[in-house]
Amino acid sequence: MSRSKRCRFCANPVMRLDYKEPKILQMFVTDKGKIVPRRMSGICAKHQRFLNTEVRRARILALLPFAAS
Amino acid sequence: MRHxxxxxxxxxxxxxxxxxxxxxxxxxxxxxxxxxxxxxDWGVKNLAYPIEKQGKGIYCHIEYQGSSEVVGQVERVLRYDEGVLRYLTVKVEKEQEISQKNKAAEVREEGSADVQI
Known part of the structure; x- marks a missing residue:
């Protein structure tokens, strides 16, 4: 993932983290299904926190894998 | 009343x-x-992992308002129905955040209008 100066969710309020939109969440998950750490994702603390809860919700609904093979 | x-x-x-x-x-x-x-109705979707040996499921989304007891009543119906593989209830954010979202949606619409011009 390329390095950007500002958290992309702060820069663009239109982009929202939502468990109902797994396509956006997928950008912040490794191909094994792990959540990408903040230092890699370049997201601010607040949005990384949202990312965590939304990814976990999406996993419950089988929209994202807990662990991909 | 909660959402x-x-x-x-x-x-x-x-x-x-x-x-x-x-x-x-x-x-x-x-x-x-x-x-x-x-x-x-989101229709039939592939599950990211099998649930009860099922690879596919029909996704349904409902939004409602009420006191906290509603959630229990809705979940009781879903829990005892054999056709339901999984359910998740989430509190929708406070109005402030919703209005912020609407603002974001407006920005989105304006943005798309600009693109058209």
């Missing part, structure tokens, strides 16, 4: 009849102490 949303996953081979009785029961559960805002 909730529930997503539930049904077996893909569920009979149309039992699906209808389930939605009716859910609706009744909501209307007993709240009100339905909207329902949405």
């Amino acid at each position: 909730y949303e529930t997503v539930f996953i049904l077996r893909s081979q569920i009979a149309a009849e039992s699906r209808k009785t389930l939605t009716d029961r859910v609706q009744k559960a909501i209307e007993s102490s709240g009100q339905l805002i909207q329902t949405q």
Whole structure:
């Protein structure tokens, strides 16, 4: 993932983290299904926190894998 | 009054009849102490991992308002129905955040309008 100066969710309020939109969440998950750490994702603390809860919700609904093979 | 949303996953081979009785029961559960805002059918989707040996499921999304008891009533209906693979209820954010979202949506619309020009 390329390095950007500002958290992309702060820069663009239109982009929202939502468990109902797994396509956006997928950008912040490794191909094994792990959540990408903040230092890699370049997201601010607040949005990384949202990312965590939304990814976990999406996993419950089988929209994202807990662990991909 | 609080705003909730529930997503539930049904077996893909569920009979149309039992699906209808389930939605009716859910609706009744909501209307007993709240009100339905909207329902949405996401259709059949592939599951990211098998649930009860099922690879596919029908996703349904409902939004409703009511006191905290509504959630229990809705979830009780879903829990005891064999056609339901999984459900998740989430509290929808406070109005402030919703209005912020609407603002974001407006920005989005304006943005798209600009693109058209």
